[in-house]
Amino acid sequence: MPFKTTIGQNLELEVQQELSRMDNGWFFKWHFIGENRVTEIESFRGAPIRYGGIGYSGTTEDIYWETISHYRKLKVADFFNSIEKNLSKYKKPERKQAITEAVSIIKMFAKGIRKRAVEKNRILRGDGIKFPKPYDRGRWGESGSATIDQRAATLLEVYCEMNIEQGDYYVIKHMMNETLSFLKADGSAQVDNIKGLVTGEKIITFDTSLQIQPSDRF
Structure with missing residues (x-):
């Protein structure tokens, strides 16, 4: 869908930049955890994750899924908080359009992160030549479509109906x-x-x- 409001346009750009940052930073860094030097990976909880000379399996894989699930939950909330700061600057019809646009963009982001997480996990479990079948162990419920729709419904009620x-x-x-x-x-x-x-x-x-x-x- 075309994004017409300033809020929608800004959010779409922010999401694209964030997906690019994750591709080139967070996901990419997992390839280096088996080397002899220490690799720092963002934990989204303050202190970074530090790995060096360790294989991608067991607890390490568990941490991968837990961290990316936590990240997606935080970013979905951050995106909504960001648009909410600007909603009161616009008239109600524009607010409603902006919220509708935001739902589409944020769902696109959530789907993109999940797809990337599954594919990167498949690659990391491979040996560089052969790769296993993909599977999904993410805990996505708190950042899924139902959560996004509920947050949007709250914004619509507060900013468009009240x-x-x-x-x-x-x-x-x-x-x-x-x-x-x-x-x-x-x-x-x-x-x-x-x-x-x-x-x-x-x-x-x-x-x-x-x-x-x-x-x-x-």
Whole structure:
């Protein structure tokens, strides 16, 4: 689809640059972990992953899948946070178009990362001449189509259906400067990068995808 809004055009460019960065940087570096020198690979958690003289199998492969899954979840959230910062600058019809465009672009990004992860894993498991059949061990649920659609639906509700030009919604929305993580009480799920407002003993967020129950934690 053609991307007509400024937000859509900027996001499309950002996604293309990010995919190129991952191709030439993160994915490429995994080819060097078997050498005698140490190779640093971004972990997307602060400290880098460091490998040297180690084969790509077992725990190393587990870390590969865990890291790329975590990365995709972070980037999907980052892309939405980026467009949300600019939505209030435009009128409602343009906002709706921008959000629709963003869904298409972000899904394209998510699909691209998954495809790259599967193919690179297949190559890394080979010996340079023979390569095994591909398989997918990524945990993509928290950055999949359902998550993207839900985040977009929240933006549509807040920026296109509510009257945020006046009243409490506008004030509260632009006071949400905290970035929160949500953890289920039984440890079954964690959601990161939630924009919210912490005031006194209250936490306010517009993220309607969260299924909050007693004893869950932010």
